[in-house]
Amino acid sequence: MDNRVSSNSPQKTVFQPVPAQPDYHEIQHRILKFWEQGRHFYRLMARNRGNPKFKFLDGPITANGPMGVHHAWGRTYKDLFQRYKAMQGFDQRFQNGFDCQGLWVEVEVEKELGFKSKRDIEKFGIDRFVEKCKERVLRFSRIQTQQSILIGQWMDWENSYYTMSEENNYSIWYFLKECHRRGLIYEGTDVMPWCARCGTAISDMEIATEGYRELTHPAVYVKFPLIEREGESLLVWTTTPWTLSSNTGAAVHPDLTYVRAKLGDEVLILAQDRLAVLGTDFRVLEEVPGSELAGLKYRGPFDELPAQQGVEHRVVLWEDVSANEGTGIVHIAPGCGKEDFLLGKEQGLAVIAPLLEDGTFQEGFDWLTGRFAGEVAPDIFENLRSKGLLFRVEDYTHRYPVCWRCGQELVFRLVDEWFIRMDPLREEIMNSARQVRWIPEFGLDRELDWLRNMSDWCISKKRYWGLALPIFKCRCGWFDVIGSRDELRQRAVAGWERFEGHTPHRPWVDEVKIACPQCGSAVSRIKDVGNPWLDAGIVPFSTTHYLSDRQYWQEWFPFDFITESFPGQFRNWFYAILAMSTVLERCSPFKTVLGYATMKAEDGREMHKSWGNAIEVEEAVEKMGADVMRWVFARHNPVQNLLFGFKVGQEVRRKLLTFWNIYGFFVTYANIDQINPVKLRVEPDDLTLLDRWILSRLNSLVKLARNRLDDYDCMSVALAVEDFIEDLSTWYVRRNRRRFWKSAEDRDKAAAYYTLYHCIVTLIKLVAPIMPFITEDIYQNLVRSCDADAPDSIHLCFYPEPDEKMIDLELEREMKMVRALVSLGHAAREKAQIKVRQPLSRMIVSMKSAGSRDWLLPYADIIRDELNIRELQFADSDELPGSGLIIQEDEDYVIGLDTSLTPELEYEGIARELVRKIQNMRKSAGFEVVDRIALSCQCSGKLEAAIRMFSDYIRQETLAQDITFAPLVDYDSVAEFAINNCPIRVEIKRERK
């Protein structure tokens, strides 16, 4: 009997046939077009408007190049949580952000224009240069938008925010004015790391993030002759020879032991622990504690330079001196080093500042003047040698700060910069950080650690493209901070007309002058632009119109959620938004942050184009598929670095293919059976144990997904979905195949179709936020094609809700036990080397636990079918027969498998093996599932006997009209093989319809 009689009449296909593999590339491009035409995103926003809000704040991406594949990681989190909330009906802003201003853009524009220094910019014209910077930002924000759309991100792209906007810039003015009102803004002299090429100071946070490289420099041992002791010198060591020009002190540790050592005809002073520096040919004259050296005066190594005239050089005490390297005596140049500067201040040492903005020596340095500090080392050595002060030069490898934008080695330079005083804010910001839920939890400690140790915030940069710091400083020393455009207009005494109509950027805003209340002069803005983290830090306020629409701001502030890469952001964006929000509103601007680690290449190294292991976004999307890539991100533990590449993608593709195959299976048989799932009517009693089990698993999964996504944990959801797909495929579908294509009772068949359909459709809605394309594709085919009332995009559906009454945890637990028992049975078969197709007479199960075995009885059919045994018996373990059984056990069961074969069992095994071979032949010959065939089996003995005994079964399974033992007149496919060592030749031919 075969109920697929409909195959004889012309078929109406309900669903589009499903190809063997998903073509991710084709699907995503087709779906992108579908969304564009259907404007589903805007309809989703409109549908949710006015509902309870989910407030997400996008950390702005720097619009200075195409985005990298590591951005796609973060964007996947941003997109999937917003999509999830949207499917729950939350009203959202969906606003993307672009970071626009700052040195990073300037450096790239300089490269484009072939500029070498700031002089080139000034020659070109600051106005034209700034316009070029704006153009670059707009160009790359468009490219990044396209890339984001390609990976499936839904945002209100026409409403992205730009940190170069007037609203953003003027909001920072307001913030700085507030800082000034609280007495926090000051101009300070400090020694800062300085990039000579970029002509700007590099802030602490920039150095801490990515500013070091392993470099080798010449280190030099130099003699500083003592003034009152002829023939006696301090032996000093430095790795930055050019700074010797500005030496004003030598530091020793008060508690270290120093020695006077005779070497040839001179006496050298150094730490006892560093005597090895002198070689072996010396004699120690005396040991001296460091504290006794304090105050000794010496002749500096470059006393002849004009800048050194009148400077007194002396030994000072310093707790930070160590005897681990060098000589235990540290050369101090307070104008060339941060610690030197602080120590010099404390000890009253003279400060000599040798370098100009471009890293060359300024006037007063004789033969050094005009030369670049990084290049003078050989001449310094030669000069010292000629003066008899050089002791030795050697190579020294250390971590040295470099410019994070252009890679040039930094120098330390005495500068005037503008700062926000952080000490008065430190505790308040720490309190704000404590209000936040940090995922992972260690984020709080990292942030607090930074906040505890941060120095004052250096907000100025001597550059062109950036926030125009609204600080106006008069020659007489008076300064003020302007808080708004209106205030500037009111206070302007000149130049307003040249500024009006322009954005608040250089050079236009520099035209405006205000009056000095102290001396009456017309005062200009300082030339500096702002640190770009001010730009990104104000966005919780600027994007919610804090200044222009306070009610709107109140509706959207503070934000529920942000997610960014952890490394770096503690000192950057997290810090900036926490600090600025604390000043303005004394609270954190966000409630929860999800941090994630760093992306590396599959080989564990950084991704680098030159190493051939970098992957571009477009490449990943086209080759791997956006959905696959997003699944790779979603299933990853965000705390760990992600090793990303096509191999990882391949593994995920395989997992997803299992699901695709289930979908394909459903469509194939539903089309044959002309099933319209919407019309299926199923009574609870129609559901089998397996139906109820998989529906329970499904509803448990829905419950878990909601619970975990509410907690911003998508990894648990992705992994649980993978488990579910595995269960659905290897247990539910495999155990139920026959219900879909055999002469099942109508009600039983309907229950199977109903159950599988429900699983697939619920599952695609469940993972739609993670894999927006393929789920849309399946939805269109499975749901829209037969249900005109369904929303016309999966993303307009509501997120599935668990049906609690379908959840039966007891059933799920028992099925787990059953599957464990079944794998013991399979292991016993393997041990006996008997294939599952060979039926066996019985399996005897003994339970180790004392409890009842009755719970297992309802599962007996499933177990017998799965293991292909006739009878399942129960026994106490001491009742198991001693021989004739293959024994397997685990912590719950002992089982014995009876492997003795009757002829009938053997014949059935043969028949099953033959059916499998013929099915394969049908498949390779390209027959349709419903094609009927003529079948010839040329064999004798056991095989012939088996075929005669099971001919009905064989005909039914292979759709053979008849079985003959003679050759066919002609055939479509032939195969010769052996079953149980007996040869057989099989011919098949497709029958005319």
Ligand SMILES: [Zn+2]
């Ligand atoms: Zn630089």
Ligand SMILES: [Zn+2]
């Ligand atoms: Zn003045």
